[in-house]
Amino acid sequence: MDLRIQGPGPTSPFLSARDLFETEHDLSLPVYVRLRDDPDERTWAGHYEDRHVLNISRQAASSAMARELALHEFAHMARYEEDHPSHTQSTEEVLYLALAGKSVERRQLSHCYQIANHMKDIYADDITLSVGPGEKLLSFLESSLATAVADRPETPSRSGLQRLSASADPDITAVNAAFALALAERHDLVGPDESHRLYDLAHAAAMDAPAVDTMAFRRRFRDLGQETDASTYRKALVNATRSYVTSNSAAAD
Template sequence: MDVRVQTVGPTEPFLSARDLFQTEYDLDRPVEVHVREDPDERTWTSHDDDHHILNISRQAATSAMARELALHEYAHMHRNEQGHPSHTQSTEEVLYLALSGRSVERRKLTHCYQIANHMKDIYADDITLSVAPADKLVAFLESGLAIALADRPVDPATWTRRTPASDPEITAVNAAFALALVERHDLVGRDHRLYDLAHAAAQDAPSIRFETFKRHFRTLARDPGESEYRKTLVDVTREYAIDSGQAAD
């Protein structure tokens, strides 16, 4: 597995993640790592025919989570090379299938992309959690949810949204994702603080069927076919963009 850091910055987290990843998996194509100055984008990956590109902000590359973030992105690259449906299915196609003829708020469309990314992350973390300890990931999920809850509106009717993470509805879905991931891999006990945070997020968004989303994420088939995965993503998209609004009515 060939990992090349192309810009000035730390190399150890990426090489350490490579060594850990290689204990169980490998990549056929080399990885180019680019450390970026933009702190607003933590990590993002692209795939070419002859190599993968891992972009990571300098802030993330020098953080305590750097190795774990790199490992997570290597897992996405592996799913891409596998041709796994979660990483080959067009989100735009699913939105068309799920929402054709419907009028949907722009913010909800944006959130649907985030939900599709959650499903990709489930499959990436099935790999990540098979080779690395879960402690930092659980702490990362807990911290992210706590921050989103602290940023939620005091008066939703007059609140001006600042970021998607601050929206109570997508925060509830994010909380469902976090619990689904830890339950899928039996990472924490039911007395963990993550459950209290998730309960608060669900209370803030009564239109969201929290348990339904958690079940969708937790029970994703380990090795789905293309049509099975497409149907699942269509169902989750409709649940959020259409059915949650009807529940509110």
């Protein structure tokens, strides 16, 4: 695996991630790591004819999660090179199939893209967690969900219950909670007794988003077939998208 780090900054997390990744996988194209100054720049992978590019802020590259972030993006690159359906399926095509004839809020549309990203991440992290430990990822999922789920403020929610989510949109927070649980369960990062704090946080998120069937999304994400073809994957994504928009529309009515 040809790794090329561009710009001043830490190199050890990327080299360590490469060493882990290469225990079971390889990439045909070189990987350019582009360190960016903007601390709010999210970590993401770009794919081109002659290379992959891992974009990451210097702040993220210096964080405790740097190696895990890099390993996750390497996994996306591997899925892209193997033409995995989760990484070749057009999200726009799925939205057209799932939402034809429906009126959808811009907020809901952005959530549909997030659902598609979660399904891509499930398959990328099947690789990530096959070569690296999951403890840091589990802590990251817990911390991220805890940030979105806050103490009850004074104003009631649309369900008549006190809101449990803070500034984050409660509907997508519930979907994110479902993803976190699904990934943890898919890779046995939590025990069967559901005693991990992640379950309490997911319950809190679900209480604040009654229109979202959090447990159903948990099953959708967790039970995605390890091996899938383009048709099966497209159907799963269409069904997930349609389910989310339909349930939200019914709640609004």
